[in-house]
Amino acid sequence: MRTIRTQLTVWYAVALLGTVLAFGVTVSLVERGAGMRELERRLTAEAGLAGALLQQASGAGAPLVEYSSDPYVGLLRVDVTENLDRIQDYVVVVDSAGRALYGSAEVRRLTPGASDLLRERTYAVTGTGTTPTEIFSLTLDEVQLRFVGRRVRQAGPAIIAVAVGAPIRDLAIVPERLVTSMVAVLPFILLGAVAVGWVLSSWALRPVGEMIDELEAITDGRSLHRRLPAPAGRPDELGRLANTLNAMMARLETSFAALRRFVADASHELKTPLTVMRAGVERALTDPRTAPEALGPLDETLQEVRRMTELVDALLTLARVDEGRLELHTEPTDLRAVVADVYETAQMLGEEVGLTVVLEEPVGPVVADVDAGRIRQLLMNLMTNAVKYTPGGGTVWLSLSATDETVTVAVRDTGIGIAPGDVGRVFDRFWRADAARSRTGERAGIGLGLSIGKWIAEAHGGSLAVTSRPGRGSTFTLSIPRVRGAPPAVIES
Numbered sequence: 001m002r003t004i005r006t007q008l009t010v011w012y013a014v015a016l017l018g019t020v021l022a023f024g025v026t027v028s029l030v031e032r033g034a035g036m037r038e039l040e041r042r043l044t045a046e047a048g049l050a051g052a053l054l055q056q057a058s059g060a061g062a063p064l065v066e067y068s069s070d071p072y073v074g075l076l077r078v079d080v081t082e083n084l085d086r087i088q089d090y091v092v093v094v095d096s097a098g099r100a101l102y103g104s105a106e107v108r109r110l111t112p113g114a115s116d117l118l119r120e121r122t123y124a125v126t127g128t129g130t131t132p133t134e135i136f137s138l139t140l141d142e143v144q145l146r147f148v149g150r151r152v153r154q155a156g157p158a159i160i161a162v163a164v165g166a167p168i169r170d171l172a173i174v175p176e177r178l179v180t181s182m183v184a185v186l187p188f189i190l191l192g193a194v195a196v197g198w199v200l201s202s203w204a205l206r207p208v209g210e211m212i213d214e215l216e217a218i219t220d221g222r223s224l225h226r227r228l229p230a231p232a233g234r235p236d237e238l239g240r241l242a243n244t245l246n247a248m249m250a251r252l253e254t255s256f257a258a259l260r261r262f263v264a265d266a267s268h269e270l271k272t273p274l275t276v277m278r279a280g281v282e283r284a285l286t287d288p289r290t291a292p293e294a295l296g297p298l299d300e301t302l303q304e305v306r307r308m309t310e311l312v313d314a315l316l317t318l319a320r321v322d323e324g325r326l327e328l329h330t331e332p333t334d335l336r337a338v339v340a341d342v343y344e345t346a347q348m349l350g351e352e353v354g355l356t357v358v359l360e361e362p363v364g365p366v367v368a369d370v371d372a373g374r375i376r377q378l379l380m381n382l383m384t385n386a387v388k389y390t391p392g393g394g395t396v397w398l399s400l401s402a403t404d405e406t407v408t409v410a411v412r413d414t415g416i417g418i419a420p421g422d423v424g425r426v427f428d429r430f431w432r433a434d435a436a437r438s439r440t441g442e443r444a445g446i447g448l449g450l451s452i453g454k455w456i457a458e459a460h461g462g463s464l465a466v467t468s469r470p471g472r473g474s475t476f477t478l479s480i481p482r483v484r485g486a487p488p489a490v491i492e493s
Contacts, residue, residue: 004208005201012197013190020189024182035171036146043148044133046087047164051132053083054093054162055154064159065101076102090118090145090165098123101159114140118147122163125149137168144168207238211245224253274312278305328371328459335366335407338376339400346383346398354392357383360399368407368482374456378464381449382411382476390415390473406462407482412475418468426466427454 057080058064064076076084076093084091084102093102100119107115118140125134134149147165211228218226227249228242281302284290290298343359350357379398386396394414401408418426430447450464457464462480 008201009197013193016193043164047148047150050162051150051152092122093162094123096160122161125161224249274309330369330371332367333370333372338372342379343398349387356395358397366402378453378456381453386411386413407480409478414473417470417474
């Protein structure tokens with residue numbers, strides 16, 4: 001699950017891992033560079049020492065080079081050789097003819113080809129001016145070496161240059177050890193980074209979680225009085241977000257309150273004129289002096305007035321619900337009587353359109369602490385909808401069942417069903433199914449009955465749910481808690 005907490009933890013671990021790797025690479029390069037500079041300083045000092053020994057030996061008067069019978073082969077004096085042997089690196093001395101006059105023990109172990117390469121490179125040293133030394137690298141017998149060559153000018157005409165070198169493989173030991181150590185501890189660093197990142201992200205996102213919990217509790221217009229817990233003393237982004245959302249909810253609360261007052265006032269004010277209009281139309285319909293051709297329009301007007309009265313009553317009910325001023329008058333009630341009353345009315349509605357209405361109920365009493373009038377209103381609305389959206393010849397079932405803790409009333413039909421995309425909207429206010437999909441194509445209801453029914457169910461501590469398959473009917477299920485201590489119902493087999 002890609003939560004912000006998980007993402008922050010992963011990014012924290014990646015950032016720390018990248019930082020450690022970058023640190024390791026940087027330290028490795030810095031250590032290697034520092035080691036190379038230190039090596040070059042040491043080799044420069046040793047080359048200077050070798051040159052100084054040669055110059056000092058040349059000033060003693062005796063010749064530095066003792067040539068053999070072959071004029072092209074010469075060796076340094078023994079005492080000079082002994083002094084140069086004290087330098088524990090690769091040391092080579094060449095004369096003006098390019099011949100090697102001296103080679104340290106390390107040089108003598110080189111192959112002839114490597115020795116010739118070193119001798120030629122040393123002979124090519126041309127240190128001039130204020131920098132009589134020259135730094136170069138060679139690979140001799142597969143060993144990488146760093147050399148400092150020095151031009152020798154005051155050791156007689158025979159001596160021309162000296163070179164001192166050392167392997168650079170030792171420079172990689174420290175970085176390699178560092179890399180090895182980092183690889184060994186990297187899993188522990190990664191685990192620690194994940195743990196620390198998770199804790200830090202949890203701490204940082206705790207105010208966000210509290211805001212989310214509070215926002216989830218604001219489910220409708222009746223919860224807008226609640227406010228988000230603004231982090232005290234934290235003028236950061238979270239504090240600004242909480243203050244902004246609180247200001248927005250304050251504006252919404254004001255707007256909803258004004259809207260509820262308007263609906264309640266308008267509904268209340270409309271009840272009286274609608275009652276007067278209804279009484280006048282009914283009186284005109286029963287008056288023998290009314291012209292026959294006026295009876296049709298009057299009857300249609302009466303239906304519209306009744307529909308308007310129903311709409312006004314529903315709006316007034318919802319306005320009172322939103323304001324929290326509508327209370328239930330509950331008392332222990334045998335729901336079989338309520339269901340039987342609804343069944344009788346539904347039977348008459350079904351007979352008019354050729355439907356079969358079936359009642360299924362327990363033998364014994366089913367007692368629950370309910371508002372009988374509101375429960376009847378809910379069930380009557382469900383039965384009316386079932387009859388309206390079930391084709392002729394179909395069946396509508398009204399069933400009552402109970403357990404020790406719950407009472408369940410289900411209304412099932414063989415009607416047209418509800419489209420999958422509309423199942424989640426049937427309890428929305430003013431939502432209505434397509435009138436063309438009803439049994440008769442008659443005008444749909446006002447779209448408030450199921451909203452009121454859902455409130456009735458929830459006000460009783462229960463729920464109202466729907467399942468449906470297009471073309472196979474729908475089932476609305478009301479579940480409410482029973483009275484504690486009521487006897488379990490006996491269901492007919």
